[in-house]
Amino acid sequence: MECDDYGLTRKLERDNLNLNPLQRGGVLPAAARKALYEFGDGYSVCDYCDGRLDKVTRPAVNCFLDDLAEFTGSDAVRTVHGAREGKFAVMHALCDRGDTVVVDGNAHYTTHLAAERNGLEIVEVPSSGHPTYEVTPEAYREVLEETLDRVEVKLAVLTHVDGNYGNLTDARGVADVCRKLGVPLLLNCAYSMGRLPVNLRELGVDFVVGSGHKSMAASGPIGVLGMRSEWEDLVLRRSGRHEKKELELLGCTSRGAPLATLMASLPYVRERVSRWDEELKKTRYLVSELEDIGGIEQLGVRPKEHDLVRFETPVFHEIAASHPRKGFFLYEELKKRGIVGIRRGQTKWFKCSIYGMTEEQVQYVVDSFRDIVEENR
Template sequence: MAEPKKESLQRLCDLHRDAAGLINLNPIQRGGILTEAAKKTLLEWGDGYSVCDYCEGCLGDIKKPPIDVFTHEILPEFLEIDAVRVTNGARESKYTVMHALCEKGDTILLDGNRHYSTYVAAERAGLKVEEVPSNGPPDYRIDVEKYAAEIERTKPKLVLLTYPDGSYGNMPDAAGLGKICRDYDVPLMLNCAYSIGRMPVSAKKLGADFLIASGHKSMAASGPVGLLGATEEYAGIVFRKSEKYKKKEVELLGCTARGLPLITLMASFPSVAERVKHWDKEVENARRFVRELEKVEGIKQVGERPRNHDMIPLETEAFHRISEKHKKGRFFLYHELKNRGIVGLKPGITKNFKVSTYNLTDEELEKVINAFTEIAAISL
């Protein structure tokens, strides 16, 4: 061991989050904001392996705190799927399914709007990736009817749909794809990192064999934590036990999220189960945001219309024009927003970006709409 440099260590002292207390519009941030109930757990459960005081060999079976009830009763009911496990995140859940179900060299079929981590998970598992492309600009819709021909052509071991995707926030017809996959007898995995915890999702209603969720993205939990739900047909495969250690599930390496990510997920859950019932209000907020911003010439929502999700991808020629004359150049938008207490856009971006209005109060939504329209009215 060598001694780390003092001036480097100094940089780890007194770490502060720049964005703390501001309105954060980054879609990856809005659904992960802790509830008051979750915040209250932080100090008491902060230490290392805090949830493992009464473990008898399996994380999901711990009774104190009631991880067993959460894992084996609450979550399966909530998602209407036979078995659920808490994982280290949505990407880890996806990899687990791919690795458990497929052999190296097998083909899986994805939607063209899939998250990069879906592709990387397939790469890690050594799989061949085929994709059903979107219909391109400006909607980037995934037409699930196209899967049938692609399933026939590529004979995939697994089909994945991103519901919604993280680029356009489009909500494809998951239930329609569920029927197609059943017809072809190929398992369907829905990546619900941006839906479970925001809106009601039922594996039964959608005909999904696997559901993927993200605690830090959409369930008001500290990262990294996710869920993996599976139907009975596949649960025995993805959650198979070790031959030597009968309580340990091989694909989960025995256990996964063991600490604050799990406790905050559990503590927030009662609020999360409640908030999904008010999804229509969130969709209405997103639509209102789009209506107001599109009153500005040179601002245009892309992705399907009207919005069916809080994620809003925008083309913003209006801001780009200002940046060409503004003394802060392409950083002006970031600074103008920050001066108004709003963050979440990448510094330097003006031509297009995505925001989320999820869980904004009415006052906050008003403030955000006003900020963008005011900034668009800057004349130089």
């Protein structure tokens, strides 16, 4: 196989409406695209660095981190290479090999990998199963109490919004449970920080991690790690050999374009978070209209509290059974209409998001699904 240019051309966002929930929150505004050009060189934010990335003043990384701490309600905040690196750093700082952590049943695979890489034992809090897949504070309490009867639990991890069903968990309720039982709580906000309001202090958690490229309009890979002041000395402790470097972060984290775009996007992200109610209204409209077609049903907790939606779609699976293109028909019918983001060959179910779309674009998506069913049923 010959690759002359490695296929480095992408017009997906320019030419289509992209329903992929993994990508909706990562679309860059104009200011971030300018920063991407200015700081595309690998170490471009390090022109005036004196050994501490968080202390760089040109560009003003130090001021940005202060603003980011305020935005997330954290006492201290650092950028990391992604939410997974933030989870790993916290686990590594708080736990020893063989220790136990409790995680929710809808946890992202990177939560498991972070724990596994640290040599930790994982105990899961089950969800309610089909069709809501809800994780409740009560279920968390039961599992924590049972586990604490056997072993010490060094850390609890809760997925604020999961990537399968888009369920927004009761983080404050779980935090209350963890506080009463003396277990620190890390909240994985990869799908929430930057889309909807997230405040560490108000939620009562000990740590938050977020994803710049997934939900904060940054080019990435980059993440956010916020914490209470009581954990700073442990998680941000310095190297014994290189006194300026923070050990758990391996010194410096994301540099160049990932950091610059995250910085440039913060005012835009702050403003769009203030309009979360509008996004929720559009999502609930999408659910209502698609379910009205028939043969399409939303999974997860109702009513929707997040833009990521998972649908069971027997109507499309039935059409695929007799369609000449079989399971590929839905992807192709959508692509003809300038809509992408649904996987090829997928008809039994799909995930989607209309985050950031206009009402007119949302209506076009709804009408397109309705037309596809009417034309092929």
